[in-house]
Amino acid sequence: MFNAKIWKLGDDIDTDIILPTEYLAFETVNEMKPYAFSPLRPDLASKIQPGDMIVAGHNFGCGSSREQAPEVVKALGVSCIVAKSYARIFFRNAINNGLLLIEQPDLYDEVQEGDMAQVEPGKEIIVNGKSYEIANLPDNLMEILEAGGLVKAMRKRNGLD
Amino acid sequence: MGHTLIEKIIGNKVGHEVKPGDIVTVDVDWCMIDDIMAPFAIQKFEEMGFDKVYDPNKIVFIYDHFLPATQVDDSRHFRIADEFADKHGLKNVHRTDGICHQLMTEAGYVKPGDIAFGTDSHTVTYGCVGAFSTGIGYTEMAGILGTGQLWVKVPETIKVEIDGTLSGNVTSKDIILKIIGDLTASGATYQAIEFTGSTVDAMSVASRMTMANMSVEAGAKCGLFAPDEKTCDYCKIPYDDKVKALFGDNDAEYSKILRYRAEDFVPVCACPSLVDNIKPVSELKGTKVNQVFLGSCTNGRLEDLRTAATILKGKHVAPFVKMIVTPASRKVYRQALADGTLGILSDAGAIITTPGCGLCCGRGGGILSDDEVVVSTNNRNFLGRMGTSKVKIYLASPATAAATAIAGEIVEA
Amino acid sequence: MGMTMAEKIIAAAAGVESCKAGDIETVTIDRLMSNDGTTHLTIDMYNNLKNPRIADVNKLVWIIDHNIPADSPKTAASHKKMRDFAKEHGITFYEGEGVCHQVMMEKHVRPGELIFGADSHTCAYGALGAFGTGVGCTDYLYGMVTGTSWLLVPETIRFNLHGKLKKGVYARDLILTIIGRISANGANYKAMEFAGEGLHELSIADRISICNLCVEAGAKTALMEVDDVAMDYLTTHGREPKALYKSDEDAVFSEVFDIDLSEIEPIVAKPHFVDNVVPAKECEGVKIDEAFLGSCNNGRIEDLRVGAQVIKGKHVADKVRFLVVPASREVYKQALEEGLLDIFMEAGAMVMNPNCSVCWGACQGVIGEGETLISTGTRNFKGRAGHKDSFVYLASAATVTASAVRGCISTAEEV
Numbered sequence: 001m002f003n004a005k006i007w008k009l010g011d012d013i014d015t016d017i018i019l020p021t022e023y024l025a026f027e028t029v030n031e032m033k034p035y036a037f038s039p040l041r042p043d044l045a046s047k048i049q050p051g052d053m054i055v056a057g058h059n060f061g062c063g064s065s066r067e068q069a070p071e072v073v074k075a076l077g078v079s080c081i082v083a084k085s086y087a088r089i090f091f092r093n094a095i096n097n098g099l100l101l102i103e104q105p106d107l108y109d110e111v112q113e114g115d116m117a118q119v120e121p122g123k124e125i126i127v128n129g130k131s132y133e134i135a136n137l138p139d140n141l142m143e144i145l146e147a148g149g150l151v152k153a154m155r156k157r158n159g160l161d
Numbered sequence: 162m163g164h165t166l167i168e169k170i171i172g173n174k175v176g177h178e179v180k181p182g183d184i185v186t187v188d189v190d191w192c193m194i195d196d197i198m199a200p201f202a203i204q205k206f207e208e209m210g211f212d213k214v215y216d217p218n219k220i221v222f223i224y225d226h227f228l229p230a231t232q233v234d235d236s237r238h239f240r241i242a243d244e245f246a247d248k249h250g251l252k253n254v255h256r257t258d259g260i261c262h263q264l265m266t267e268a269g270y271v272k273p274g275d276i277a278f279g280t281d282s283h284t285v286t287y288g289c290v291g292a293f294s295t296g297i298g299y300t301e302m303a304g305i306l307g308t309g310q311l312w313v314k315v316p317e318t319i320k321v322e323i324d325g326t327l328s329g330n331v332t333s334k335d336i337i338l339k340i341i342g343d344l345t346a347s348g349a350t351y352q353a354i355e356f357t358g359s360t361v362d363a364m365s366v367a368s369r370m371t372m373a374n375m376s377v378e379a380g381a382k383c384g385l386f387a388p389d390e391k392t393c394d395y396c397k398i399p400y401d402d403k404v405k406a407l408f409g410d411n412d413a414e415y416s417k418i419l420r421y422r423a424e425d426f427v428p429v430c431a432c433p434s435l436v437d438n439i440k441p442v443s444e445l446k447g448t449k450v451n452q453v454f455l456g457s458c459t460n461g462r463l464e465d466l467r468t469a470a471t472i473l474k475g476k477h478v479a480p481f482v483k484m485i486v487t488p489a490s491r492k493v494y495r496q497a498l499a500d501g502t503l504g505i506l507s508d509a510g511a512i513i514t515t516p517g518c519g520l521c522c523g524r525g526g527g528i529l530s531d532d533e534v535v536v537s538t539n540n541r542n543f544l545g546r547m548g549t550s551k552v553k554i555y556l557a558s559p560a561t562a563a564a565t566a567i568a569g570e571i572v573e574a
Numbered sequence: 575m576g577m578t579m580a581e582k583i584i585a586a587a588a589g590v591e592s593c594k595a596g597d598i599e600t601v602t603i604d605r606l607m608s609n610d611g612t613t614h615l616t617i618d619m620y621n622n623l624k625n626p627r628i629a630d631v632n633k634l635v636w637i638i639d640h641n642i643p644a645d646s647p648k649t650a651a652s653h654k655k656m657r658d659f660a661k662e663h664g665i666t667f668y669e670g671e672g673v674c675h676q677v678m679m680e681k682h683v684r685p686g687e688l689i690f691g692a693d694s695h696t697c698a699y700g701a702l703g704a705f706g707t708g709v710g711c712t713d714y715l716y717g718m719v720t721g722t723s724w725l726l727v728p729e730t731i732r733f734n735l736h737g738k739l740k741k742g743v744y745a746r747d748l749i750l751t752i753i754g755r756i757s758a759n760g761a762n763y764k765a766m767e768f769a770g771e772g773l774h775e776l777s778i779a780d781r782i783s784i785c786n787l788c789v790e791a792g793a794k795t796a797l798m799e800v801d802d803v804a805m806d807y808l809t810t811h812g813r814e815p816k817a818l819y820k821s822d823e824d825a826v827f828s829e830v831f832d833i834d835l836s837e838i839e840p841i842v843a844k845p846h847f848v849d850n851v852v853p854a855k856e857c858e859g860v861k862i863d864e865a866f867l868g869s870c871n872n873g874r875i876e877d878l879r880v881g882a883q884v885i886k887g888k889h890v891a892d893k894v895r896f897l898v899v900p901a902s903r904e905v906y907k908q909a910l911e912e913g914l915l916d917i918f919m920e921a922g923a924m925v926m927n928p929n930c931s932v933c934w935g936a937c938q939g940v941i942g943e944g945e946t947l948i949s950t951g952t953r954n955f956k957g958r959a960g961h962k963d964s965f966v967y968l969a970s971a972a973t974v975t976a977s978a979v980r981g982c983i984s985t986a987e988e989v
Contacts, residue, residue, distance in 0.1 A: 012346055012435060015282075016543040021523040022646075024197050025227070025234055039545030059347035062380060063543060065282040067201065067298030087380055088351050089282055093298035140184060140312060150300045154209035154307065229897065229924065229931075229938040231645040233961040236863070236942030243893055257895060257924050451654075481661050483669060485643050495919050504910055507903060512643060512670040515924040520643070525937065527643035530650035548647045 001120045004053035004079045006127070007044065008113040009037075011057035015090065018061065018069040029068065029075040036072045050077025053117060057083065057108050061090025070094040080119060082134075084108055095141050098149035107132045163410025165318035166385045167353040170274055170293045170407065181317040181416075186310050189219070191270055191294075193279035195261045196224040196235075197522075198299045199242035202280060205303035214249045215309030221253040221270055222246055223261035228517040231525040259490025259516035262286040262374065262458035265294075266366075267490055272396050273388035273404050278305060283458050283540065285381065288373035289366055290396055291388035291407045296377065316382045317416035318353040319344070320409065323360040325423030330574040332468070333368035334460055334538065334558035336360075336421075337375045338429050342439030343419065350380030352416060355409045360423040361386065366395040367462040374459045375540050378436040428573050430536070431556035434544040442561055445571045450555075451533040453478075453566040454547075455511075456487030457521040460538035460559050463496045469563035470502045472574055473509035479569030484511040484562075485527040487519035511566075523547050536565045576822025578730040579797045580765040583705040583819055587688040587725075595729040595826070603633065603717045604687035604816065609674045610638045611934075612692050614652035616711040616718070617659050629721030634665045635682055637674040640930045641937040649937070672902025672928040675699070675870040679782060680904055685800045685808070686817030690717050694789045695870050695952055700796035701781035702804055703818065705765075707795045728794045729828035730765040730821070731756070735772030737836040742986055744880070744970040745780035746872055746950065749787045750841040752833070754851030762792035764828060767821060769799060772835045778807045779876035786871050787952060790848040840985050842948075843968035846956040854973050857983040862967075863945040865890075865978035866959075868899030868926070869933040872950030872971050875900075875908045881975040882914040884986050890922035891981030897939045899926040923978070935959045948977045 016039065023035045036045040054073070060083040061069060070093045073081070080100035094101050100121065111117070111127045118126040122136040137145065147153040155161045164172065172179045174187050194202055199222060206214075214220060222242050227235040239256065246254050255264055262283050265271050271287040277294035278284065280302050287294035297311070305311050321340060341348075354376045361369065369386045376384025386392070387408035393400040409415075428442040455461070455469050466488060478484045486506050488494040494516050497503045503513055512527075519526030521539035523546050529535055531551040542554035557565070560574035577585065577592055585593045587601035608616060613636060620626050628634065636656060644650040653669070660667035671677050674691070675698045683689065685703035689696065692714040699706030707725075709717070717723045739748065753760075766788045768781075776784075781804075785796035798804075799820035808814065821827075840854035867873070867881045878900060890896045898918045900906040906928055909915050915925050924939075932939035933951030940960035941947050947959050947966045954966035969977070972986040979989050 014541075014543045016523075016541070016546050020545050021226075025232070025238065027234075027237075039543075039550040059350065059380060062346055062378075063282060063541065065280055065284070065296035065298055066197070067300060070298075085347055085350060087347070088382055089296050089298065092301060096298055096300040138184065150304055151205055151208045154211075154304055158210035158307075160210040229895075229926065230940045230942070230960075231937055233940055233942055235940065236945060236960075239893075240942070256893065257922065481657055481667075481669075483643070491919055491922075494925070495916055498910060498916050498919070504907065507907055507910070512927045513906075514643065514927045525643065525645040528646055528650045529644070530647060530654040533650070533654065548644075548650050 001118065002079055004051055004117050004119060006053055006055050006111055006113055006115045006117055007048060009054060009056040012059045012062055013056050015061060015063035015066050015069045019066065019072050024066055024068050029071045032068060032072045033075055036076060045076060048076045048078060051079050053079050054081045055108055055111060056081065058085045060086050062087035065089045067093045070097050070099050074099045082107055082125065095144055096150035098145060102134050104132050104134055163412040165413045165415065166355050166387060166407060166409045167293060167316060167318055167383060171315055173274060174276055179315045181315050183315045184312055185315065186312050187276050189278055189305050189309055189311055190275040191277035192220045192302060192305055193261055193265055193277060193284060194222050194302060195226055195281050196238045196242065197226045198280035200238050202299035202302045203241060203245045205300045206306050209303055209307055211307035214306045217250045220251050220306065221265065222251060223255045223264055225260045226518045226522045226524065228257060229515060260458045260461065260518055263489040266290055267492060269397065272398055273392060273407055278302065278311060282377050283374050285377045285383050286370055286374040286458055288383050288385040289370040290392050291386055293383055295382050316351055316353045318355050319349055320355050320357065320415040320418045322418065323358040323421045323423055325360055327360060327423045327426060330428055330560050331426045332558040332560055333364055333371045335426055335429050337372040338431050338439050338556065339426060341375065341379045341437050344379040346378060346435060346437040347380045349376065352381055354381045354384045356384065356386050357409065362389065365464060366391055367464045371459055378540060428558060428561050430571065431542055433553040434542055436542060436556065442571060442573045448571040449534060450482060450536050450565055450570060452482065452527060452529060452535045453484040453562050454520045454527060454535060454537040454539065455559055455562050456489065456519050457539035458489060459540040461487055461489030461493065463493050465538065465559040466497045466502045468559045470505040472560060472563035473567065474505050476509055476567050478510040478566045482566060482569045484566040485514060485520060486511045487514045487526060488516045490516050520547055536562050536571060538562050576824035578821045578825040579767055579799065579819045580705060580728055580730050580795060583686060583688055584725055584727050586817060593727050595727050597727045599725055599727060600722055601688055601725050602722050603690050605633050605635065605682060605689040606714060606717050607635045607637065607674055607678055607689065607691040607696065608714055609640055609693055610653055610656060611640045612711045613656045616692065616715050617655055619711065619715050628663060628718055631664050634718060635678065636660050636665050636667050637677055638669040639672060639674045640934045642670045642929045645937045670927060673870040673873065673930055675786065676901035680811055680902060684813055685815035686819060690714060690723065695786050697788050697793060697796045698782050698786035698870060700785040700798055701778060703798060703800040705795050705797065708789060728763055728765045730767050731761055732827040732830045733766065733768045734770035734830065734832045735768060735835055736770055736832060737772055737834050738775050739835045739838055742972060743838050743840060744972060745776060745783045746970040747841045748835065748838050749784045750843050750851050750968065751838055753787065753791045753849050756791050758790060758847055758849040759792040761788065763794055765795045765797055766791065766793045767797045773798060774801050774803065777876055778803060779874040783871055840970060840973055842973065842983065843954055845954055845965045845967065848954060848968065854969060854985045857967060860983040861946065862894060862948050862977055862982060864895045864939060864941055864947045865974050866897045866932050866939065866947060866949040866951060867971055867974050868897065868901065868931050869951040870901060871952045873899055873901030873905065875905050877950065877971040878909045878914050880971040882917040884972055884975040884989055885921045885979055886917050888921060888979050888989065890978050894978055894981050895939065896923040896978035897926055897931060898923045899931040900928050902928050932959050948974050948983055950974050
């Protein structure tokens with residue numbers, strides 16, 4: 001269980017918004033961090049604090065397969081994203097990087113940016129005293145998430161960790 | 162009970178019947194890795210502790226996003242990928258041949274019934290030949306490089322039936338844009354789309370490619386066409402029983418069926434800045450444009466260039482308007498040289514660039530400035546995709562793009 | 575006492591009977607060319623003037639060639655500024671039609687004219703007997719607003735060319751040899767004039783290539799007298815001379831060189847200076863990552879023919895990027911019709927849209943850290959083609975193409 005401050009974005013937050021193509025070739029995710037969400041909200045990356053969460057509408061992460069998108073969100077210290085729905089490549093990429101994604105249909109419409117949320121994965125999110133039910137991920141994804149991402153899961157498979 | 166096309170492809174691969182929702186592990190026929198993602202995939206591969214790739218012949222490296230290089234670090238990507246290719250004995254490396262998604266079928270890799278994954282979302286393109294292909298991140302790609310396998314959830318299928326004859330100025334681009342508008346940008350998320358009907362049967366493989374390519378813009382996992390004789394000609398394989406069995410059964414279960422009459426389609430644009438913001442070109446008439454872009458894995462093929470050339474022949478791009486043409490591959494470029502298409506486009510004032518992703522990936526090829534308007538044949542009009550977030554991008558067919566270039570404002574061909 | 579060709583053009587532009595080296599004259603400028611390298615700065619300065627006006631808009635030619643198609647929002651913004659200004663003021667404007675100097679040669683330059691260009695390689699126009707010189711954007715702005723400027727009348731170094739270049743040796747080898755001989759500042763403030771029976775053997779393409787590179791020896795301008803070859807070129811392109819000048823027999827030259835063309839050998843300029851020239855054979859075997867055939871110096875149809883002949887039926891070496899960039903739309907079209915573009919594409923080269931490409935070091939084919947480029951471009955300064963720690967060798971179209979085929983510096987004989 002953890003507490004998180006909410007940053008609220010809209011529907012169809014695409015991967016070009018999460019990280020524009022211009023910055024994809026930076027060698028490290030750290031160099032990319034300042035440009036996250038820059039086409040939409042240039043100052044957002046500098047405001048997000050480790051542990052904060054993002055709340056969004058439908059189709060979060062639509063667009064390209066660029067894994068820099070979930071990596072950069074993870075690198076900003078975002079604890080989880082709560083959206084009405086996700087684009088599928090982003091979904092897989094996030095899990096593979098150990099970034100927790102939660103689908104929740106109602107929360108987006110009822111919370112404000114700056115609200116505090118209490119998150120209990122697999123069970124509920126509480127905001128402003130109201131509980132929002134959330135489901136667990138399928139087992140095969142939980143395994144990857146619990147291993148800390150696909151790289152770590154593969155290292156384990158290859159007998160390295 | 163019958164099966165949809167995706168159920169058949171995955172079922173054939175795993176050796177048993179599958180149904181939507183099943184999570185299965187599949188052997189991968191083709192891995193496509195582009196130049197942006199190669200260093201990242203290679204790094205993850207090494208972090209995972211693999212020391213050899215599962216099959217060097219099934220891995221294809223394609224440099225296309227950074228060609229020609231516009232930034233001093235771009236060639237680092239080529240170098241890292243080259244070193245990996247040398248180390249692991251990869252022979253399928255295309256360094257200057259064109260866009261990855263064009264080459265994967267054009268150069269003879271992906272065939273009907275294959276399963277392919279690529280580090281780019283438009284990997285869905287290979288559905289045009291009846292292959293299951295989709296985009297993944299570089300970490301998953303690294304996993305495949307090491308294991309040759311990936312888990313997939315068998316998707317539900319949306320069937321799109323189109324029958325009848327298209328009118329002259331309507332292309333497959335208008336069809337897929339209209340469908341995305343109807344489905345919305347997330348309407349097919351996690352699902353396969355299967356395109357059928359007499360209109361689809363009459364289409365060239367190139368036209369089908371445009372539709373398969375853009376199915377991801379409705380969120381789809383893949384966009385599929387049952388292979389036919391044209392597909393087999395294109396893939397240079399026999400039209401045999403194995404291929405003939407690759408179609409969606411009549412009694413298969415679809416999550417949704419959309420039916421269209423070809424005669425009802427009109428030229429459309431996806432308006433700024435969402436791919437599902439579809440309007441008829443007739444409603445946009447008079448919108449002034451600064452630039453027109455003809456190219457990309459969506460619409461940079463010979464038939465697209467020819468369509469534009471037919472419209473531009475003997476005419477000229479409007480004053481102070483730029484038209485940029487970026488053929489999808491070296492082969493397309495050479496064919497368009499040979500048949501006079503590039504000559505016509507050049508005479509009309511078009512700027513013809515070397516094959517590659519060009520403007521579509523937003524790192525060169527005609528970046529725009531604040532408040533400028535571009536009509537483009539590519540697949541995305543996201544905020545900031547082609548310059549600043551104040552650039553307005555309209556997606557359209559090659560025909561609409563060419564007519565617009567002449568008029569200097571959005572018009573029907 | 576006689577006058578040099580440079581003195582005659584300046585005297586005419588100044589409206590005086592005669593002038594001599596060292597005089598300062600106020601001249602009326604016939605034409606002012608500017609490109610997207612600096613025009614946005616000129617416009618900013620123009621807009622800051624108290625009473626901005628253009629002396630004669632018909633004299634202005636603006637050309638977008640350096641970063642076309644645009645590679646960044648910043649470039650796009652500067653192009654937009656230039657395009658909007660040109661449109662508003664009715665300035666002759668080209669975008670994507672080719673490298674500025676080639677476009678000027680094809681469409682505007684007339685013998686006897688005095689032309690300012692906001693680009694150092696403006697001295698190329700001497701190939702048609704015009705006094706072209708590169709200026710900064712402040713001088714450009716003054717010329718644009720007043721129609722005039724001041725000029726220090728230059729001394730002239732005369733090069734008398736004799737004989738013929740050997741097969742496999744090109745004008746570019748000649749001018750690189752000359753620059754090597756007189757050094758990168760050997761002609762500072764001076765005019766370089768080429769004459770002699772050897773000149774008449776050279777094509778206009780050769781002549782442009784020679785004049786264009788004179789700035790690399792520091793020259794203010796380069797000049798060649800107009801002969802039948804030049805007149806043919808003008809006629810073909812639908813123009814007539816403004817005036818025809820040549821140096822008088824008794825004109826005073828600061829130096830005179832006699833050059834036997836048959837003694838010139840294939841040359842390479844090594845990093846990082848244009849005058850760092852050695853015989854091409856001395857560089858043989860240097861591994862390359864990229865090769866570039868193009869630019870205002872060597873992107874004409876004649877150069878593409880040379881390259882195509884070398885590469886026909888062969889293939890670009892593994893992992894080498896070979897950029898082929900016709901200097902203008904006219905060249906592109908001609909090369910298309912002659913089948914040259916297909917020869918290059920078949921061989922694995924990258925045929926680009928006409929522009930400055932990697933000669934300008936931005937936008938197209940930028941090279942990375944530690945990489946080596948062999949180029950027909952104008953300059954090999956440190957970092958010119960991309961990363962500050964990269965290497966540029968300059969050579970002829972033949973040597974560049976041969977090197978692309980072998981993956982290391984080679985002369986055409988080796989291929």
